Amino acid sequence: MIWLVGNRGMLGTELSLLFEREGVEFVGTDREVSILDPAALEAFAAGKGISGIVNCAAYTAVDKAEDEPELCRALNVDGPANLARLAKNVGAWILHISTDYVFDGTGDRPYLESDPVAPTGVYGMTKADGERQVLENCAKSAVLRTAWLYGAHGPNFVATMLRLMKERPSIGVVADQKGTPTWAADLARAILAIARSGRKRYGVYHFTNSGETTWHGFATEIHRLGREYGIIERDCEVKPLRTDEYPTKARRPAYSVLSKEKIKADYAVEVPDWKRSLSEYFSVTYRNVGTSR
Numbered sequence: 661m662i663w664l665v666g667n668r669g670m671l672g673t674e675l676s677l678l679f680e681r682e683g684v685e686f687v688g689t690d691r692e693v694s695i696l697d698p699a700a701l702e703a704f705a706a707g708k709g710i711s712g713i714v715n716c717a718a719y720t721a722v723d724k725a726e727d728e729p730e731l732c733r734a735l736n737v738d739g740p741a742n743l744a745r746l747a748k749n750v751g752a753w754i755l756h757i758s759t760d761y762v763f764d765g766t767g768d769r770p771y772l773e774s775d776p777v778a779p780t781g782v783y784g785m786t787k788a789d790g791e792r793q794v795l796e797n798c799a800k801s802a803v804l805r806t807a808w809l810y811g812a813h814g815p816n817f818v819a820t821m822l823r824l825m826k827e828r829p830s831i832g833v834v835a836d837q838k839g840t841p842t843w844a845a846d847l848a849r850a851i852l853a854i855a856r857s858g859r860k861r862y863g864v865y866h867f868t869n870s871g872e873t874t875w876h877g878f879a880t881e882i883h884r885l886g887r888e889y890g891i892i893e894r895d896c897e898v899k900p901l902r903t904d905e906y907p908t909k910a911r912r913p914a915y916s917v918l919s920k921e922k923i924k925a926d927y928a929v930e931v932p933d934w935k936r937s938l939s940e941y942f943s944v945t946y947r948n949v950g951t952s953r
Protein backbone atom coordinates (compact mmCIF):
# COMPACT_ATOMS: atom_id res chain seq x y z
CA MET A 661 0.00 0.00 0.00
CA ILE A 662 1.39 3.39 -1.02
CA TRP A 663 0.65 6.47 1.09
CA LEU A 664 0.33 9.64 -0.95
CA VAL A 665 0.90 12.59 1.37
CA GLY A 666 -0.33 16.00 0.21
CA ASN A 667 -2.92 14.46 -2.11
CA ARG A 668 -4.90 17.69 -2.63
CA GLY A 669 -2.06 19.90 -3.87
CA MET A 670 -1.33 20.47 -7.58
CA LEU A 671 1.03 17.49 -7.95
CA GLY A 672 -0.78 15.37 -5.34
CA THR A 673 -4.10 15.64 -7.20
CA GLU A 674 -2.45 14.74 -10.51
CA LEU A 675 -0.81 11.74 -8.89
CA SER A 676 -4.06 10.60 -7.19
CA LEU A 677 -5.81 10.59 -10.56
CA LEU A 678 -2.96 8.68 -12.21
CA PHE A 679 -2.77 6.12 -9.37
CA GLU A 680 -6.54 5.59 -9.66
CA ARG A 681 -6.36 5.15 -13.45
CA GLU A 682 -3.43 2.75 -13.13
CA GLY A 683 -4.99 0.68 -10.35
CA VAL A 684 -2.26 1.46 -7.81
CA GLU A 685 -3.21 0.45 -4.25
CA PHE A 686 -2.90 3.68 -2.32
CA VAL A 687 -4.29 5.90 0.41
CA GLY A 688 -4.08 9.68 0.27
CA THR A 689 -4.07 12.36 2.96
CA ASP A 690 -3.51 16.09 3.13
CA ARG A 691 -3.82 18.57 6.02
CA GLU A 692 -6.20 16.34 8.00
CA VAL A 693 -3.20 14.12 8.86
CA SER A 694 -0.59 16.80 9.45
CA ILE A 695 2.99 15.98 8.59
CA LEU A 696 3.87 18.10 11.64
CA ASP A 697 2.22 15.61 14.01
CA PRO A 698 4.26 12.39 14.35
CA ALA A 699 1.59 10.72 16.54
CA ALA A 700 -1.13 11.42 13.97
CA LEU A 701 1.09 10.06 11.19
CA GLU A 702 1.81 6.92 13.18
CA ALA A 703 -1.85 6.41 14.05
CA PHE A 704 -2.88 6.78 10.40
CA ALA A 705 -0.23 4.33 9.16
CA ALA A 706 -1.07 1.68 11.79
CA GLY A 707 -2.42 -1.55 10.32
CA LYS A 708 -2.42 -0.32 6.70
CA GLY A 709 0.63 -2.23 5.54
CA ILE A 710 2.30 0.89 4.14
CA SER A 711 5.15 -0.17 1.85
CA GLY A 712 5.95 3.23 0.34
CA ILE A 713 5.34 6.94 1.03
CA VAL A 714 5.24 9.65 -1.65
CA ASN A 715 5.46 13.11 -0.09
CA CYS A 716 3.95 15.94 -2.13
CA ALA A 717 3.04 18.06 0.93
CA ALA A 718 5.12 21.19 1.33
CA TYR A 719 5.18 24.92 1.94
CA THR A 720 5.39 26.23 -1.64
CA ALA A 721 4.77 30.01 -1.45
CA VAL A 722 8.29 31.10 -2.41
CA ASP A 723 7.99 34.83 -1.68
CA LYS A 724 5.71 34.53 1.36
CA ALA A 725 8.28 32.14 2.85
CA GLU A 726 10.61 35.12 3.39
CA ASP A 727 8.04 36.45 5.93
CA GLU A 728 7.07 33.06 7.42
CA PRO A 729 10.39 31.25 7.83
CA GLU A 730 9.28 29.18 10.86
CA LEU A 731 6.16 27.79 9.21
CA CYS A 732 8.09 27.16 6.00
CA ARG A 733 10.83 25.33 7.91
CA ALA A 734 8.32 23.25 9.86
CA LEU A 735 6.57 22.05 6.69
CA ASN A 736 9.65 21.63 4.49
CA VAL A 737 12.11 20.25 7.06
CA ASP A 738 10.36 18.85 10.16
CA GLY A 739 7.42 17.35 8.24
CA PRO A 740 9.61 15.38 5.79
CA ALA A 741 11.83 14.28 8.70
CA ASN A 742 8.75 12.93 10.51
CA LEU A 743 7.68 11.04 7.38
CA ALA A 744 11.16 9.59 6.81
CA ARG A 745 11.38 8.36 10.42
CA LEU A 746 7.96 6.77 10.09
CA ALA A 747 8.97 5.14 6.78
CA LYS A 748 12.02 3.68 8.48
CA ASN A 749 9.97 2.41 11.44
CA VAL A 750 7.43 0.62 9.25
CA GLY A 751 10.04 -0.66 6.75
CA ALA A 752 8.71 1.44 3.85
CA TRP A 753 10.54 3.43 1.18
CA ILE A 754 9.95 7.17 0.85
CA LEU A 755 9.98 9.38 -2.24
CA HIS A 756 10.16 13.08 -1.38
CA ILE A 757 9.64 15.91 -3.88
CA SER A 758 12.11 18.80 -3.95
CA THR A 759 13.05 21.72 -6.15
CA ASP A 760 15.57 23.43 -8.44
CA TYR A 761 15.62 26.28 -5.86
CA VAL A 762 18.18 24.29 -3.86
CA PHE A 763 20.67 25.69 -6.43
CA ASP A 764 21.77 29.31 -6.64
CA GLY A 765 21.48 29.33 -10.43
CA THR A 766 24.98 30.55 -11.22
CA GLY A 767 25.70 27.42 -13.32
CA ASP A 768 25.76 27.29 -17.10
CA ARG A 769 25.19 23.59 -17.79
CA PRO A 770 22.36 21.34 -16.56
CA TYR A 771 22.69 20.71 -12.82
CA LEU A 772 23.64 17.17 -11.83
CA GLU A 773 22.27 15.48 -8.72
CA SER A 774 25.81 15.49 -7.33
CA ASP A 775 26.32 19.26 -7.70
CA PRO A 776 26.53 21.07 -4.34
CA VAL A 777 23.36 22.81 -3.23
CA ALA A 778 23.52 26.56 -2.53
CA PRO A 779 20.00 27.89 -1.94
CA THR A 780 19.50 31.64 -1.76
CA GLY A 781 16.07 32.06 -0.10
CA VAL A 782 14.06 30.64 2.78
CA TYR A 783 12.07 28.27 0.55
CA GLY A 784 15.19 26.86 -1.15
CA MET A 785 17.10 26.58 2.13
CA THR A 786 14.28 24.70 3.84
CA LYS A 787 13.84 22.38 0.85
CA ALA A 788 17.59 21.62 0.87
CA ASP A 789 17.47 20.87 4.62
CA GLY A 790 14.34 18.74 4.11
CA GLU A 791 16.15 16.66 1.46
CA ARG A 792 18.97 15.99 3.94
CA GLN A 793 16.51 15.01 6.68
CA VAL A 794 14.78 12.50 4.41
CA LEU A 795 18.05 10.97 3.16
CA GLU A 796 19.54 10.78 6.67
CA ASN A 797 16.48 9.38 8.45
CA CYS A 798 15.57 6.56 6.07
CA ALA A 799 17.96 4.39 4.07
CA LYS A 800 15.25 3.57 1.53
CA SER A 801 14.74 7.19 0.49
CA ALA A 802 14.75 9.05 -2.80
CA VAL A 803 14.55 12.80 -3.34
CA LEU A 804 13.10 13.90 -6.67
CA ARG A 805 13.83 17.51 -7.62
CA THR A 806 11.63 19.21 -10.17
CA ALA A 807 11.05 22.75 -11.44
CA TRP A 808 8.63 25.23 -13.06
CA LEU A 809 5.62 22.98 -12.47
CA TYR A 810 2.19 23.64 -13.96
CA GLY A 811 -0.98 21.58 -14.10
CA ALA A 812 -4.73 21.64 -13.96
CA HIS A 813 -5.09 21.32 -10.20
CA GLY A 814 -3.49 24.37 -8.64
CA PRO A 815 -2.48 27.99 -9.20
CA ASN A 816 0.43 28.14 -11.64
CA PHE A 817 2.22 30.24 -14.25
CA VAL A 818 0.12 29.05 -17.23
CA ALA A 819 -3.18 29.97 -15.55
CA THR A 820 -1.79 33.32 -14.34
CA MET A 821 -0.43 34.23 -17.78
CA LEU A 822 -3.70 33.34 -19.54
CA ARG A 823 -5.65 35.50 -17.08
CA LEU A 824 -3.32 38.48 -17.52
CA MET A 825 -3.16 38.07 -21.31
CA LYS A 826 -6.96 38.16 -21.48
CA GLU A 827 -7.09 41.34 -19.39
CA ARG A 828 -4.18 43.41 -20.72
CA PRO A 829 -2.83 44.63 -24.08
CA SER A 830 0.76 43.89 -22.95
CA ILE A 831 2.62 42.20 -20.13
CA GLY A 832 6.27 42.11 -19.11
CA VAL A 833 7.89 38.76 -18.34
CA VAL A 834 11.40 38.00 -17.10
CA ALA A 835 13.68 36.96 -19.97
CA ASP A 836 16.99 36.36 -18.19
CA GLN A 837 16.10 33.34 -16.03
CA LYS A 838 16.44 29.97 -17.72
CA GLY A 839 14.79 26.70 -16.78
CA THR A 840 12.38 24.05 -18.01
CA PRO A 841 8.58 24.24 -17.73
CA THR A 842 7.28 20.90 -16.46
CA TRP A 843 3.80 19.44 -16.76
CA ALA A 844 2.68 17.88 -13.46
CA ALA A 845 1.19 14.94 -15.41
CA ASP A 846 4.64 14.05 -16.82
CA LEU A 847 6.17 14.28 -13.36
CA ALA A 848 3.36 12.08 -11.99
CA ARG A 849 4.23 9.43 -14.61
CA ALA A 850 7.90 9.54 -13.55
CA ILE A 851 6.86 9.12 -9.89
CA LEU A 852 4.66 6.17 -10.85
CA ALA A 853 7.62 4.53 -12.62
CA ILE A 854 9.72 4.85 -9.47
CA ALA A 855 6.90 3.71 -7.18
CA ARG A 856 6.29 0.62 -9.31
CA SER A 857 9.91 -0.31 -9.88
CA GLY A 858 10.85 -3.61 -8.31
CA ARG A 859 14.53 -2.63 -8.32
CA LYS A 860 14.54 0.68 -6.53
CA ARG A 861 17.62 2.85 -6.39
CA TYR A 862 17.71 5.54 -3.76
CA GLY A 863 19.34 8.95 -3.46
CA VAL A 864 18.75 12.20 -5.35
CA TYR A 865 17.11 12.37 -8.80
CA HIS A 866 16.04 15.16 -11.15
CA PHE A 867 12.95 15.25 -13.32
CA THR A 868 11.63 18.08 -15.49
CA ASN A 869 10.51 18.14 -19.10
CA SER A 870 13.36 18.39 -21.61
CA GLY A 871 14.76 21.47 -23.33
CA GLU A 872 15.11 24.92 -21.83
CA THR A 873 13.63 28.38 -22.13
CA THR A 874 13.07 31.57 -20.15
CA TRP A 875 9.89 32.70 -18.38
CA HIS A 876 9.47 35.04 -21.36
CA GLY A 877 9.84 32.12 -23.80
CA PHE A 878 7.35 30.11 -21.75
CA ALA A 879 4.87 33.02 -21.73
CA THR A 880 5.26 33.53 -25.49
CA GLU A 881 4.33 29.88 -26.10
CA ILE A 882 1.37 30.18 -23.69
CA HIS A 883 0.21 33.22 -25.68
CA ARG A 884 0.48 31.34 -28.97
CA LEU A 885 -1.52 28.40 -27.66
CA GLY A 886 -3.98 30.69 -25.85
CA ARG A 887 -4.74 32.41 -29.16
CA GLU A 888 -4.96 29.10 -31.03
CA TYR A 889 -7.48 27.72 -28.51
CA GLY A 890 -9.55 30.93 -28.46
CA ILE A 891 -8.80 31.54 -24.77
CA ILE A 892 -7.20 34.92 -25.51
CA GLU A 893 -9.36 36.95 -27.89
CA ARG A 894 -6.89 39.74 -28.76
CA ASP A 895 -3.11 39.69 -29.10
CA CYS A 896 -1.26 40.63 -25.95
CA GLU A 897 2.31 41.86 -26.38
CA VAL A 898 4.73 39.79 -24.27
CA LYS A 899 7.61 42.13 -23.42
CA PRO A 900 10.96 40.81 -22.17
CA LEU A 901 12.06 42.10 -18.76
CA ARG A 902 15.32 41.84 -16.84
CA THR A 903 15.15 40.32 -13.36
CA ASP A 904 15.95 43.71 -11.82
CA GLU A 905 12.89 45.17 -13.55
CA TYR A 906 10.63 42.63 -11.81
CA PRO A 907 11.72 42.58 -8.17
CA THR A 908 10.46 39.73 -5.98
CA LYS A 909 10.96 39.13 -2.28
CA ALA A 910 12.86 35.87 -2.85
CA ARG A 911 15.71 35.74 -5.37
CA ARG A 912 15.20 33.19 -8.18
CA PRO A 913 18.01 31.15 -9.77
CA ALA A 914 19.13 32.68 -13.08
CA TYR A 915 19.81 29.21 -14.48
CA SER A 916 18.08 26.12 -13.15
CA VAL A 917 18.04 23.53 -15.91
CA LEU A 918 18.31 20.06 -14.33
CA SER A 919 20.04 17.06 -15.91
CA LYS A 920 17.71 14.07 -16.29
CA GLU A 921 20.34 11.52 -17.33
CA LYS A 922 20.34 9.69 -13.98
CA ILE A 923 16.58 9.09 -13.81
CA LYS A 924 16.56 8.03 -17.47
CA ALA A 925 19.35 5.52 -16.82
CA ASP A 926 18.04 4.12 -13.51
CA TYR A 927 14.28 4.15 -14.10
CA ALA A 928 13.93 4.35 -17.90
CA VAL A 929 11.43 7.21 -17.56
CA GLU A 930 10.36 9.22 -20.57
CA VAL A 931 11.32 12.90 -20.53
CA PRO A 932 9.01 14.69 -23.00
CA ASP A 933 9.96 18.00 -24.60
CA TRP A 934 8.47 20.99 -22.72
CA LYS A 935 6.78 22.49 -25.79
CA ARG A 936 5.13 19.20 -26.73
CA SER A 937 3.89 18.72 -23.18
CA LEU A 938 2.55 22.28 -22.97
CA SER A 939 0.70 21.72 -26.22
CA GLU A 940 -0.75 18.44 -24.91
CA TYR A 941 -1.72 20.18 -21.67
CA PHE A 942 -3.70 22.74 -23.67
CA SER A 943 -5.35 20.01 -25.71
CA VAL A 944 -6.57 18.11 -22.63
CA THR A 945 -7.37 21.16 -20.49
CA TYR A 946 -8.77 23.74 -22.87
CA ARG A 947 -10.06 21.79 -25.84
CA ASN A 948 -13.66 23.00 -25.41
CA VAL A 949 -12.93 26.60 -24.50
CA GLY A 950 -13.19 28.15 -27.96
CA THR A 951 -16.42 26.32 -28.82
CA SER A 952 -18.18 27.06 -25.51
CA ARG A 953 -18.13 30.85 -25.91
Ligand SMILES: NC(=O)c1ccc[n+]([C@@H]2O[C@H](COP(=O)([O-])OP(=O)(O)OC[C@H]3O[C@@H](n4cnc5c(N)ncnc54)[C@H](OP(=O)(O)O)[C@@H]3O)[C@@H](O)[C@H]2O)c1
Pocket residue numbers: 665666667668669670671672689690691692693694695696715716717718719720735757758759760787806807808809810814
Ligand atom coordinates in the same frame (compact mmCIF):
# COMPACT_ATOMS: atom_id res chain seq x y z
N1 LIG B 1 4.85 24.25 -7.96
C1 LIG B 1 6.09 24.34 -8.47
O1 LIG B 1 6.37 25.10 -9.41
C2 LIG B 1 7.19 23.46 -7.91
C3 LIG B 1 8.46 23.56 -8.47
C4 LIG B 1 9.48 22.75 -7.96
C5 LIG B 1 9.22 21.87 -6.92
N2 LIG B 1 7.97 21.80 -6.39
C6 LIG B 1 7.74 20.85 -5.27
O2 LIG B 1 6.74 19.93 -5.68
C7 LIG B 1 5.98 19.50 -4.55
C8 LIG B 1 4.50 19.66 -4.84
O3 LIG B 1 4.24 21.02 -5.16
P1 LIG B 1 2.76 21.55 -5.44
O4 LIG B 1 2.89 22.74 -6.30
O5 LIG B 1 1.88 20.41 -5.83
O6 LIG B 1 2.37 22.04 -3.95
P2 LIG B 1 0.97 22.51 -3.40
O7 LIG B 1 -0.03 22.60 -4.48
O8 LIG B 1 1.25 23.72 -2.56
O9 LIG B 1 0.55 21.29 -2.45
C9 LIG B 1 1.07 21.09 -1.17
C10 LIG B 1 -0.02 20.40 -0.36
O10 LIG B 1 0.46 20.19 0.97
C11 LIG B 1 -0.62 20.48 1.86
N3 LIG B 1 -0.20 20.74 3.23
C12 LIG B 1 0.10 21.93 3.80
N4 LIG B 1 0.38 21.76 5.10
C13 LIG B 1 0.27 20.43 5.37
C14 LIG B 1 0.42 19.64 6.54
N5 LIG B 1 0.77 20.18 7.71
N6 LIG B 1 0.23 18.30 6.44
C15 LIG B 1 -0.14 17.73 5.29
N7 LIG B 1 -0.30 18.43 4.13
C16 LIG B 1 -0.11 19.77 4.18
C17 LIG B 1 -1.22 21.71 1.21
O11 LIG B 1 -2.47 22.03 1.75
P3 LIG B 1 -2.97 23.59 1.68
O12 LIG B 1 -3.12 23.90 0.23
O13 LIG B 1 -4.24 23.57 2.44
O14 LIG B 1 -1.89 24.41 2.31
C18 LIG B 1 -1.29 21.24 -0.23
O15 LIG B 1 -2.45 20.46 -0.49
C19 LIG B 1 6.49 20.32 -3.37
O16 LIG B 1 7.44 19.56 -2.67
C20 LIG B 1 7.20 21.50 -4.01
O17 LIG B 1 8.22 22.02 -3.19
C21 LIG B 1 6.94 22.58 -6.85
